[in-house]
Amino acid sequence: MNATLNPPTSTPAPAPESSRKKPTAFTDPALVRGAIIDSFVKLDPRTQIRNPVMFVVFVGAILTTIACFTDPSGFNIQVTLWLWFTVLFANFAEAIAEGRGKAQAATLRKMRTTTMARRLKGDREEKVAAGELRKGDLVVCENGDVIPSDGDVVEGIASVDESAITGESAPVIRESGGDHSAVTGGTRVISDRIVIRITSEPGNTFLDRMITMVESATRGRTPNEIALGILLVSLTFVFLLAVGTLRPIAQLSEKLAGQSGVINVSLVVLVCLTVCLIPTTIGALLSAIGISGIDRMIQRNVLATSGRAVEAAGDIDVLLLDKTGTITLGNRQAAAFIPAPGVDEKDLAAAAHLASLADETPEGRSIVVLAKERFNLRARDVAEKHAEFVPFTAQTRMSGVDLTTPEGIVRMRKGAAESVRRWVVENGGEYPQAVTEAVEMVSRSGGTPLVVAEQHCVLGVVQLKDVVKGGIRERFAQLRKMGIRTIMITGDNPMTAAAIAAEAGVDDFMAEAKPEDKLARIREEQAKDHLVAMTGDGTNDAPALAQADVGVAMSTGTQAAREAGNMVDLDSNPTKLIEVVEIGKQLLMTRGALTTFSIANDIAKYFAIIPAMFLGLYATEAGGKGPLAALDLMHLHSPQSAILSAVIFNALIIIALIPLALRGVSYRALGAASVLRRNVLIYGIGGVLVPFIGIKVLDLLLVALHLA
Amino acid sequence: MQAHDWIQLAIYLAALFVLAPVLGKFMHQVFSGERTFLAPLLGPAERLIYKLGGVDAQREMRWTGYVVALLAFNVLGGLLTLAQLMTQAWLPLNPEHLPNLPFALALNTAVSFMTNTNWQAYSGENTMSYLSQMAGLAVHNFTSAATGIVVVIALIRGLTRRSGDTVGNFWADLVRCTLYILLPLSLVFSVVLVQQGVPQTFQEYAAAKTIEGAEQIIPLGPAASQIAIKQLGTNGGGFFGVNSAHPFENPTPFTNFLEMLAIFVIPAGLTYTLGLMTGDRRQGWTIFGAMFALFIMGFGLSWWAEMQPNPATGLVSNMEGKEVRLGIMNSTLFSTITTDASCGAVNAMHDSLTPIAGGVALVNMLLGEVIFGGVGAGLYGMLVFVILTVFLAGLMVGRTPEYLGKKIEAREVKWAVVAALAPCVCILLGTAIAASVPAGSATINNQGAHGFSEILYAFTSAAANNGSAFAGIGVNNDFYNYALAICMFLGRFAVIVPVLAIAGSMVGKKIAPPSPGTFPTSGFTFIGLLIAVVLIVGGLNFFPALSLGPIVEHLLMAAGRTF
Numbered sequence A: 001m002n003a004t005l006n007p008p009t010s011t012p013a014p015a016p017e018s019s020r021k022k023p024t025a026f027t028d029p030a031l032v033r034g035a036i037i038d039s040f041v042k043l044d045p046r047t048q049i050r051n052p053v054m055f056v057v058f059v060g061a062i063l064t065t066i067a068c069f070t071d072p073s074g075f076n077i078q079v080t081l082w083l084w085f086t087v088l089f090a091n092f093a094e095a096i097a098e099g100r101g102k103a104q105a106a107t108l109r110k111m112r113t114t115t116m117a118r119r120l121k122g123d124r125e126e127k128v129a130a131g132e133l134r135k136g137d138l139v140v141c142e143n144g145d146v147i148p149s150d151g152d153v154v155e156g157i158a159s160v161d162e163s164a165i166t167g168e169s170a171p172v173i174r175e176s177g178g179d180h181s182a183v184t185g186g187t188r189v190i191s192d193r194i195v196i197r198i199t200s201e202p203g204n205t206f207l208d209r210m211i212t213m214v215e216s217a218t219r220g221r222t223p224n225e226i227a228l229g230i231l232l233v234s235l236t237f238v239f240l241l242a243v244g245t246l247r248p249i250a251q252l253s254e255k256l257a258g259q260s261g262v263i264n265v266s267l268v269v270l271v272c273l274t275v276c277l278i279p280t281t282i283g284a285l286l287s288a289i290g291i292s293g294i295d296r297m298i299q300r301n302v303l304a305t306s307g308r309a310v311e312a313a314g315d316i317d318v319l320l321l322d323k324t325g326t327i328t329l330g331n332r333q334a335a336a337f338i339p340a341p342g343v344d345e346k347d348l349a350a351a352a353h354l355a356s357l358a359d360e361t362p363e364g365r366s367i368v369v370l371a372k373e374r375f376n377l378r379a380r381d382v383a384e385k386h387a388e389f390v391p392f393t394a395q396t397r398m399s400g401v402d403l404t405t406p407e408g409i410v411r412m413r414k415g416a417a418e419s420v421r422r423w424v425v426e427n428g429g430e431y432p433q434a435v436t437e438a439v440e441m442v443s444r445s446g447g448t449p450l451v452v453a454e455q456h457c458v459l460g461v462v463q464l465k466d467v468v469k470g471g472i473r474e475r476f477a478q479l480r481k482m483g484i485r486t487i488m489i490t491g492d493n494p495m496t497a498a499a500i501a502a503e504a505g506v507d508d509f510m511a512e513a514k515p516e517d518k519l520a521r522i523r524e525e526q527a528k529d530h531l532v533a534m535t536g537d538g539t540n541d542a543p544a545l546a547q548a549d550v551g552v553a554m555s556t557g558t559q560a561a562r563e564a565g566n567m568v569d570l571d572s573n574p575t576k577l578i579e580v581v582e583i584g585k586q587l588l589m590t591r592g593a594l595t596t597f598s599i600a601n602d603i604a605k606y607f608a609i610i611p612a613m614f615l616g617l618y619a620t621e622a623g624g625k626g627p628l629a630a631l632d633l634m635h636l637h638s639p640q641s642a643i644l645s646a647v648i649f650n651a652l653i654i655i656a657l658i659p660l661a662l663r664g665v666s667y668r669a670l671g672a673a674s675v676l677r678r679n680v681l682i683y684g685i686g687g688v689l690v691p692f693i694g695i696k697v698l699d700l701l702l703v704a705l706h707l708a
Numbered sequence B: 001m002q003a004h005d006w007i008q009l010a011i012y013l014a015a016l017f018v019l020a021p022v023l024g025k026f027m028h029q030v031f032s033g034e035r036t037f038l039a040p041l042l043g044p045a046e047r048l049i050y051k052l053g054g055v056d057a058q059r060e061m062r063w064t065g066y067v068v069a070l071l072a073f074n075v076l077g078g079l080l081t082l083a084q085l086m087t088q089a090w091l092p093l094n095p096e097h098l099p100n101l102p103f104a105l106a107l108n109t110a111v112s113f114m115t116n117t118n119w120q121a122y123s124g125e126n127t128m129s130y131l132s133q134m135a136g137l138a139v140h141n142f143t144s145a146a147t148g149i150v151v152v153i154a155l156i157r158g159l160t161r162r163s164g165d166t167v168g169n170f171w172a173d174l175v176r177c178t179l180y181i182l183l184p185l186s187l188v189f190s191v192v193l194v195q196q197g198v199p200q201t202f203q204e205y206a207a208a209k210t211i212e213g214a215e216q217i218i219p220l221g222p223a224a225s226q227i228a229i230k231q232l233g234t235n236g237g238g239f240f241g242v243n244s245a246h247p248f249e250n251p252t253p254f255t256n257f258l259e260m261l262a263i264f265v266i267p268a269g270l271t272y273t274l275g276l277m278t279g280d281r282r283q284g285w286t287i288f289g290a291m292f293a294l295f296i297m298g299f300g301l302s303w304w305a306e307m308q309p310n311p312a313t314g315l316v317s318n319m320e321g322k323e324v325r326l327g328i329m330n331s332t333l334f335s336t337i338t339t340d341a342s343c344g345a346v347n348a349m350h351d352s353l354t355p356i357a358g359g360v361a362l363v364n365m366l367l368g369e370v371i372f373g374g375v376g377a378g379l380y381g382m383l384v385f386v387i388l389t390v391f392l393a394g395l396m397v398g399r400t401p402e403y404l405g406k407k408i409e410a411r412e413v414k415w416a417v418v419a420a421l422a423p424c425v426c427i428l429l430g431t432a433i434a435a436s437v438p439a440g441s442a443t444i445n446n447q448g449a450h451g452f453s454e455i456l457y458a459f460t461s462a463a464a465n466n467g468s469a470f471a472g473i474g475v476n477n478d479f480y481n482y483a484l485a486i487c488m489f490l491g492r493f494a495v496i497v498p499v500l501a502i503a504g505s506m507v508g509k510k511i512a513p514p515s516p517g518t519f520p521t522s523g524f525t526f527i528g529l530l531i532a533v534v535l536i537v538g539g540l541n542f543f544p545a546l547s548l549g550p551i552v553e554h555l556l557m558a559a560g561r562t563f
Helices: A016-020 A029-041 A052-070 A074-113 A206-218 A223-244 A246-257 A267-277 A280-299 A307-315 A323-327 A345-356 A362-375 A417-426 A433-444 A472-481 A494-504 A515-527 A539-547 A559-564 A576-600 A602-614 A627-631 A639-663 A672-704 B003-031 B039-053 B063-086 B103-114 B130-160 B170-196 B223-232 B253-278 B281-307 B327-340 B355-366 B377-397 B410-436 B438-442 B449-463 B478-507 B524-558
Strands: A116-121 A124-129 A138-142 A151-155 A157-161 A172-175 A188-191 A193-198 A302-304 A318-322 A328-339 A387-390 A398-405 A408-415 A448-454 A457-468 A485-489 A508-510 A532-536 A550-554 A567-569 B166-168 B206-209 B215-218
Touching (some): A029 A074, A052 A223, A052 A280, A074 A206, A074 A267, A074 A639, A223 A246, A223 A280, A246 A267, A267 A639, A280 A576, A280 A639, A302 A307, A307 A576, A318 A515, A323 A485, A345 A362, A345 A408, A345 A448, A417 A457, A433 A457, A494 A508, A515 A532, A515 A539, A576 B524, A602 B524, B003 B170, B003 B327, B063 B130, B063 B170, B103 B478, B130 B478, B166 B170, B166 B478, B253 B377, B281 B377, B355 B449, B355 B524, B377 B524, B410 B438, B410 B449, B410 B524, B438 B478, B449 B524
Antiparallel strands (some): A116 A138, A157 A172, A398 A408, B206 B215
C-alpha cells in the first residue's frame, strides 16, 4: 500500500460533548462542602480587598453589625444577616468555581510526587526521583513504568496510556522520530521499551503547568477583566458618593420643608442603599465567570496557558484548519472500481476485496466495505484457499495476498500505480495505457488511485476519495454567520484542494502548502488586522503556532509544538478549535450579560428604597405619607419591608445566578447583531423587570412570615 | 398646542436635518486640511497667523502635546481676562464708567467664559464695559468654542487613524476652526441680527422719556456680534442680564428661530463630520439619532408639562417668567435646546418653569450635556458614552469590545470613566457642601423643594458648562463664585484631558476589519443601547437628588401645595 495513504494523524477522539460531560459542580457534594468552608475562609479582609465591590459590602456588613449592638432592632439584625450572606454568597461563587480545578490539581500532584525514574548513565541504569531529572537526561521506560517527566522518544516505540492526563482510555503510540515523539510526564508505558530524552526542567513540566493552570485560574486577571473591574470600581465609587452626599441634602430638604427627622438617613439604611446600588451581582460573580471559562476548556480537554488566551479565542476571525482530520476524515475511502479494458468490474472488485481482507488500514477496510456494497462480496473462507497475506512494506509499496490454488500460486497485489506497474512488468505482464489514463483521471479529480493486479495482469483502478466530515459544512456556515472566515490548509494539488474546499464550504484554501506557508499566511492575515487561530502538531508547525493569536497544539504532537502554542488539546482533535472559539465567545458574553443585568437591576432597587427613605417628607400629618409615596410603584408593605426586600433580593440573585456564571449564557452561532438583540432583551430588559417582581414577592413573604 | 406651534417645530427640525450635513461636510473639509471655498479669502490670514505665532501647521502633536498647548492657551487666556475685568475702569471703551470687578466675581467670570460655560453671576449692562464684553468675553466665546471643537476632532482622529501616534496640531486646528467656521458663521448671523433690530454700537446708553414722562436709561452696546457667537458657540452668556428674553438680544420671532437653530447647528453638524471621518456616515447618523431621540423626549415632556393647568395656582397657562412675544412653545423649545446643548442662553426664566420642565432642563445637563451638547463637547461627551456602551454591551456579542474596529481596553475604560464621572463628582459634592454650610443655603429665596432644586441647578449648570440658572438664588457671593468656578474648571478640563488621553491611546491601535461578528455601532439597536447607558450611567446617580428636587416639587404642585 502507498505510504501516502497512511498519513500520520491520530484518530480523532469521540465527540466531546456527549461523552465527556462531567457532573456539574453543584451536584458534587464534596465540592459543595469544600466551597462552603472556603466561603468562610475567604472572609479574611486581605482576600476581600482584592474585590473592591464586595469589599464595600464587607465593610457595610461590619458597620451594620456594630449598629446592631447599639440598636438591636429586628430590622437591623435582619439587614446585617443578609449583608453577611451577600458577602458569603460571593465567596461561595468563587469557591465553587475554583473547587473542581483544585480537586483536579490535587490528583495531578499526587501523580507527580510518586514517580521514580530509571536514568541512563552510559550503559548503566540508576534509579532517581523524577524531581531530580534535568533537561537532556536520558531515561528508560518499559512496560508498566510511569514516564517520569516530559521528553522526546529517542529510541524505540511503545504504547502509552495517557488517560491520567487526557481522560482518554485508548492507548496511543509514541515512537522516535516524526511528529509523535513527545511523551508527557505522568503517563504510563503499557508495552515495549523506549528511551526518552528529558526536555523540561523540574517544576516546568507539562504536568506542573497544568497544575498551575487549574489552580491559578483565580489569580491572573485577564485584560478584559481588568477593564471591567475599573468600570465596576468607578460605578461603586460614584454610587458611594451619591449615597454619601445624601445626608446633607436630605437634611436641607427637611429644613426647607419645615420638618425634622422625617427622612431616614440612618447608617444602616444608607449602607443598604449603597449595597443595593453598587454592582454587587457582577462583582460577586466576575471571578467565577472567568474561572469557569477556563474550566469549560479543561472539561473539553483543552489546556490554555492563560485566561488571556481563552479571551483571545473569542476575538478570532480567521481559522486556519488542516484539511486532514479537521475537514476530512483522516483517511481516504474507496469510492469506485474502474476496470481495465476487458476486465469485468466484478472481477476487479473481487480481487481488490481479496487483496484487502487482511489489510487493517481504514483504506483497506473501505475497499472491503465497498465491494460488499456493490457486489455483495463477503469474506470467504480464505483459510481453505491457503491464503497467505503479504503486508505493506515501504520497499514494495504494495500489499496483497498469495492464494495457493490447485493451479498453483495466484498472487494478487494492490498499491501505488508506479509500484504495481514495475511489479507487473517484472512478472512479464503488460501495463495497459487505459489504466494509466484512469490513474491520471482519478488524481485530477482529487482522489487517490490504487492499482490492482493479479499475477501479470492489471485488473483496474480503485478510486480512493477524501471524505468530508458529516456536519462540517453546516459548522462552517455557522462560523461565517459569526463573522469567522475559514481557510483550509492542504498539501494536495490545487485541483484536489478546490474540489474538497467546495464540498466542505470553507471560505478559502491553500493548496500544496508547506509548513512555512502557514506562517506566511498567518502573518499576512495579521497584517490585515485579523486575529488568527490554528492547530498544529509537528515541529515545523511550531513557528506558526507561536505566531497565531490562538495556537492549539495537539497533545500527540512534538514537544516543540506543545510549547509554541498557547493551548494544548489533550484529545488531539483538530475540530476542537471551533469549540475553543465558542468557549471564548461564551465567556465574554456571560461577563457582558451579567454586568448588564446587574446594572439594570438598580432601577427597581431605587424604586424600592428611595420612597421608603423619603416617605415622610412633606407629609401633611406626623407619621403620614408624603408625596414621594407615589414612587412606590411596587406598593410595598412598609419602608422597612421595602428596604429589607431589596437587600434580600440583592443577596439571593447572586446565588440564583451562580449556575449561569458557571455554565455560561446559552450560546448560539449567530451574527453579532442578532446575538446582541437577544441578550439585550434577556439580560437588559429582563434585568430591569426581574427585580420589580422579585422584590414584590420577597415583600409579600416577609409580611406573611411576620419578619417586617 | 396649536397648529402654528407644530408647524414651527416641524420647520425647526427640518432645518436641523438639512443644515447638519451641509455644515458637517464643510467642517470635515476644514479639519482634514482640504481647500475650502473660503481659502482665497482667508488663506493669507491663516498663513499670516502661523507666521506670527511661529507655528508649523504641518507638525502634528501627540496627545500630551495637544493637552499642554490647549491648557496653556486656555489658562493664559483666562488669566488675561481676569486681569482685564479687574482693571476695566482704567481701560478704554467704558462710556458708562463701570467700576473694576472684585476678584471673586472676576475669577468666576473668567473661568466661566474660558470653559464655554458663561455662567453669569452679574448683569451685563451694569457690570461690564464694552471692552470687557468685546475683547474679554466675546473673544472667549470664540476660543472656548473652538477648543471644544478641536478636542472632538482630535478624538475622532484617534478613533479613526490607522497609523502614527499624533492627533493633530492644536494651533492649526484652533486657527482653522475659528477662521473658517466660527468667524464666517458669526459674521453672517450678526448681520442678520442687526437687520432684525439688535444694536451694534459703541454709543453710550440712550436716555429716553417714557409716555408717563419718567426718565429711562436704555442700555445699548456692540450686542449683535456677541449674541451671534454666544448662540453658535453654545456659550450662552448674554450681553444683557436677561439674555435672549431681552428685546435687543432677541427682537423678533425670526431671530428666536435663528438663535435656537444656531445653538444646535454646529453640534449636529459635527455628528455628520464624525460620519465622514470614520468613512461610514451611518456612524454619524446613529449618534445624531440618539441625540435627537433624547432631545425629542425631553422637549415632549417639557412641552406637555408646561401646557397643563397648574393646580397650585389655579392658572390655566404657565406664562410666569415667559416673554409674551414668544409664548409657551417657543420658550419651552428654547429651554430644552439650551440645556441639551451646553449653551445656557435663555429666552424665559427657567426658575419659573413647571417642576417637570425645570426637571427636564436639569436632567439634560446632569446627563453630561451630550444631547447635541456644547460645540465639540457634546460629541466628545457622547463618544465617551459610546465607548462605555460598546464596552458594556459589546461583551454580550462575545468579543473584546471594539469601536470602529479598535479595541476598548483597560486604559480607555479608565479615562472614559473619569470623563463621564468627573462632572458627577463636582455636582454631588458641590451640592452636598452647599447644603451643609450656612453660606450655601443663606441666599435661597424659595422655601420648599424648589429651594433645593436651585442649588442643584447651579452646581449642575456649572459642572456641565451650561451656564443657565434657576435665578431664585443669590450667587454673587464668595462661596458660590469660588465653588462654581472650581466646578466649571473641573467640569471642562477633567473631561477634556481624559478625552484627549483616549484619543492618544486609541490612535495607534489597529483596526479590525468589520465582519458579521462585529458589534454593530450603527442602527436602531445601538441607538437604544446608547440612550439606555446615557440615562443609567449618566443619570442614575442623581435619582435621590432629583427625588428631593423636581420630582417631589411636581408631586407637591399636583397636590396643590405651595411654599
